[in-house]
Amino acid sequence: MRILVIDDEQSQRNLLAGYLTKQGHEVRQAGSGPEALALLEQRGAETAITDMRMPDMDGLTLLEQIKSRYPDMQVVVITAFATVENAVTAMKQGAADYLLKPVNLEQLTLILKKIEDSLNLVAENRYLKRKLESVESFPDMIGQSAAFQKTLADISQVCQSDTTVLIRGESGTGKELVARAIHSGSKRANGPFLAVNCAALPETLLESELFGYERGAFTGAQKRRIGRFELADRGSLFLDEIGDLSPTMQVKLLRVLETRSFERLGGSESIKVDIRLITATNRNLEKKIADGSFREDLFFRLNVVPINLPPLRERKDDILLLVDHFIKKFAAKSDKHIKGLTPEAKDILINYNWPGNIRELENVIERAVVLTRSDTIDKACLSGLTNAPVAVSFGGDLNLENLEKKAILEALRQSDGKIIEAAGLLGIHRNTLRLKIKHFGIEPIE
Ligand SMILES: Nc1ncnc2c1ncn2[C@@H]1O[C@H](COP(=O)(O)OP(=O)(O)OP(=O)(O)O)[C@@H](O)[C@H]1O
Ligand SMILES: [Mg+2]
Incomplete structure (x- = not known):
């Protein structure tokens, strides 16, 4: 356990700290209440053992401060016989236990053991309670694939x-x-x-x-x-x-x-x-x-x-579930009511291969929810979702003229020889394409 020992008398502190360190605890010491609070702010502790009578801040005040800042922390007070009624007050204010001076180390060990057991029990109970609360254990994580x-x-x-x-x-x-x-x-x-x-x-x-x-x-x-x-x-x-x-x-x-x-x-x-x-x-x-x-x-x-974690393209069954989840999320955010998607839009989402996975899907749906003017998301809200073409093979030929010729031939093939369409694919004017066809001596397919 992490234990903080507070006493204005250094010899008393050293005695306790030495003993507790040997017992395997991580121990720090403070010479006053304010110093103790400063140390706790830097690094917490499970238990504090404090003297009652100290010049700057007495043990009771320190107890109160600790309990208000760290309600789970356990405080053991050490008191002289003459002030034993203080110990009773301390117990009423939430101290875990008290010890009389001179401190009996065996008794201290027993008290710390009891504290450790109760802390473990608290952690265990919280854990079990949370498990009961969340029947569906991970509500934010969508997926049935x-x-x-x-x-x-x-x-x-x-x-x-x-x-x-x-x-x-x-x-x-x-x-x-x-x-x-x-x-x-x-x-x-x-x-x-x-x-x-x-x-x-x-x-x-x-x-x-x-x-x-x-x-x-x-x-x-x-x-x-x-x-x-x-x-x-x-x-x-x-x-x-x-x-x-x-x-x-x-x-x-x-x-x-x-x-x-x-x-x-x-x-x-x-x-x-x-x-x-x-x-x-x-x-x-x-x-x-x-x-x-x-x-x-x-x-x-x-x-x-x-x-x-599997990539989204390997769990396509989950795409529409996730879409639904994100539509609800973003519709609520932008105060829109959205019923669903057109069948065409669904097809696009399922066929896309989602290189950016769920994050990309989330962004796409967010944009679609903003863009749509009706209560359904259609194809128009999903522009730009086309799969990247399979990498072009240059076949080792990096000569630009040859590559240009290859690109023109491919564009003409894809457009069944229609010049206007092929020029569109190539991103050039149709007249430029005609000139290039002539230059390369390509047979017109038209
Ligand atoms: N199963 C899921 N159900 C619902 N939302 C999910 C699911 N998985 C991821 N998300 C959402 O997808 C987005 C990306 O998730 P996250 O940031 O955890 O991914 P990551 O793998 O860390 O990504 P990166 O490698 O880019 O850092 C987040 O907004 C997250 O909430
Ligand atoms: Mg990440």
């Missing part, structure tokens, strides 16, 4: 454990949504969920973002900054685009995973963290491992449980 049901089953499975998860899928397939679902379906749901995009920041910025830094760690570090690893304590940290991590950062991340601790930049204190790591990438990590740009040992650590 077999491929997607398999993904949902995988997600439910990992919610119950605390293992590292690697989410893989093309851009826009819902990686971040899944990461959030895993967090909120897990026992850590009441803790923080923090997301960091590893590709969005240059290495040095990413490093200080993740690890934080001490004042003076580098020019411009005027104040201590707490990093994401620390802020995500007791919660989940989502590292997106993990495949773009630089080699140095890969080593650093590996170390955190191995030791579950790290130091702030410019700091020497080793900070323990309790986080669940969820990572995602749309890169081919196996290929990156093969060419040496991604560490295999890190990959094994990250890939404890892999979740693969």
Whole structure:
């Protein structure tokens, strides 16, 4: 547990802190109430053990402050026999227990054990209650296709454990949504969920973002900054685009995973963290491992449980369901009533191959809802949704004249030799096309 010991007498603090550290707790000390509150703001604790009589702020006031800011925190008060009635008041104000001076360490151990048990029970109850509340466990995640049901089953499975998860899928397939679902379906749901995009920041910025830094760690570090690893304590940290991590950062991340601790930049204190790591990438990590740009040992650590998100074109059964979901969402937003789609519009949506996956579908529907002037979405609202042509093969010939001739022949073929239509496909005037046909000696098909 993280325990904060507050006493104005240093020897008393050291005694307790030394004992508790040996018992495996993470202990910090404060010499006064205000110092304790400042420390808690930086980094929380599950339990505070405080002396009652202190010069700056007495134990009762500190108890009250702690309880109003951190209602879940447990406070044990230590009191001299002479002021035992204070202990009674403290219990009435929400203290977990009290101890008489001189502190009996065995008794303290028992009290802390009781606190730990009750905290675990609270977490467990919240988790069970949430499970009951959400009969349909992931209401935001739409999809009935077999491929997607398999993904949902995988997600439910990992919610119950605390293992590292690697989410893989093309851009826009819902990686971040899944990461959030895993967090909120897990026992850590009441803790923080923090997301960091590893590709969005240059290495040095990413490093200080993740690890934080001490004042003076580098020019411009005027104040201590707490990093994401620390802020995500007791919660989940989502590292997106993990495949773009630089080699140095890969080593650093590996170390955190191995030791579950790290130091702030410019700091020497080793900070323990309790986080669940969820990572995602749309890169081919196996290929990156093969060419040496991604560490295999890190990959094994990250890939404890892999979740693969299928591209939308492989779960076409879900397209219309998703369309429905997004129509409702955007119709409500723009205060429109929309009944549905014309059969033609449905065909277009199903036949399109969605390179940008669900994100692209969401954008297309948002635009269509804005564009439509009636209560249905028709073909006209979906302009531009044509599949990219299969890549042109140059057959090794990069001579521009030859390519121009090939393009003209292909345009004439596609338009059955109709000059005006072929010129339209080529984006040139029909007279220009006639000249070129003559120049290349192409036989008219008309
Ligand atoms: N199954 C789903 N049901 C409903 N909406 C979804 C589903 N999956 C994804 N979305 C929506 O699609 C959009 C893209 O999802 P998300 O940002 O999670 O994708 P991503 O894989 O992280 O994309 P990128 O690689 O571009 O970062 C979001 O608005 C999300 O809410
Ligand atoms: Mg994303």
